[in-house]
Amino acid sequence: MAANDSSVRVINDRVIIVEFFITLFLCINLLLITVFFMKDFFYTTMRYIFFALTLMSDCVILLVTNVLLILTYFGFTMPMSLCLIVFAAVSLYTFVTPVTLTAMTLERFVAICMPLRHGELCSTRSALHCILIIHGVSSLPCVAFLSIFFASASHRFYTKSDMCFAEKFILHTWQGHLRSAISQFYFLTMCIIIMFSYFKIMKVARAASGQNRKSTWKGLRTVVLHGFQLFLCLFQLWCPFIEAAVLQINLMLYINVRYFNYIMFILSPRCLSPLIYGLRDEKFSVALRSFVLCGLYKKQLSKL
Numbered sequence: 001m002a003a004n005d006s007s008v009r010v011i012n013d014r015v016i017i018v019e020f021f022i023t024l025f026l027c028i029n030l031l032l033i034t035v036f037f038m039k040d041f042f043y044t045t046m047r048y049i050f051f052a053l054t055l056m057s058d059c060v061i062l063l064v065t066n067v068l069l070i071l072t073y074f075g076f077t078m079p080m081s082l083c084l085i086v087f088a089a090v091s092l093y094t095f096v097t098p099v100t101l102t103a104m105t106l107e108r109f110v111a112i113c114m115p116l117r118h119g120e121l122c123s124t125r126s127a128l129h130c131i132l133i134i135h136g137v138s139s140l141p142c143v144a145f146l147s148i149f150f151a152s153a154s155h156r157f158y159t160k161s162d163m164c165f166a167e168k169f170i171l172h173t174w175q176g177h178l179r180s181a182i183s184q185f186y187f188l189t190m191c192i193i194i195m196f197s198y199f200k201i202m203k204v205a206r207a208a209s210g211q212n213r214k215s216t217w218k219g220l221r222t223v224v225l226h227g228f229q230l231f232l233c234l235f236q237l238w239c240p241f242i243e244a245a246v247l248q249i250n251l252m253l254y255i256n257v258r259y260f261n262y263i264m265f266i267l268s269p270r271c272l273s274p275l276i277y278g279l280r281d282e283k284f285s286v287a288l289r290s291f292v293l294c295g296l297y298k299k300q301l302s303k304l
Helices: 002-036 046-073 082-114 114-121 123-150 155-159 173-207 210-245 251-282 280-292
Strands: none
Touching: 002 046, 002 251, 002 280, 046 123, 046 251, 082 114, 082 123, 082 155, 082 173, 114 155, 123 155, 123 173, 173 210, 210 251, 251 280
């Protein structure tokens, strides 16, 4: 009996830790989203629109994956038809954040390397079109994977209840390999885009002088930050393949590995990276301090 109580206590401790950080980081993200809507300067500027999109995408991922983690941890089941919908949502927003980071990098590239065309190419209208493109591009891996799954799965699969995780939809080994290949292709493409932007901006930074040089190097640091965020997201896409291999060995080991991966490669990067980006931006930081301190920075905020 004591061993069982100890097991329950450990499980509850883990859940409490996750729920504490989930609640904390969701509050931080919602605070940043609130600040985004405070000034029309933010929601009419492409890079802030993209930043808000990453925050919203991360909130969706945190909420949905948190529910799945709890259900899996305690062994609860759900109809596979419902699990399929959840899987589609998670697959979509797993790609939305890194694709948006790539779009933010391109926006910085245009702002620094093509300043005369920045107003034309990075308008509010263009930002809204880009959001549709981002979601379209992010949905392609999910559409391809599920199309193959629909062609392979029997009708009985949709009516049964089981624990919900992505590996349930891999009916053949080659489906897992295809999923891995698509993910690696996406991230290779995004890494090339970020590296191209980095070297182009560095070239401009070396040739610039005075205030332009300072602004250009700040843009270069932003690109480096996006690259770091993308690197963290790359680890997240490796997690399902590691978990799939562990699942073949032991279910409890799979649950423990999934818990560790969730903390290290899903929870931490998606919560810390947007916070770092929001605080290091001067205008957004002023607006955030003004909101938190109830208008004590109103004079500075009015200059935005």
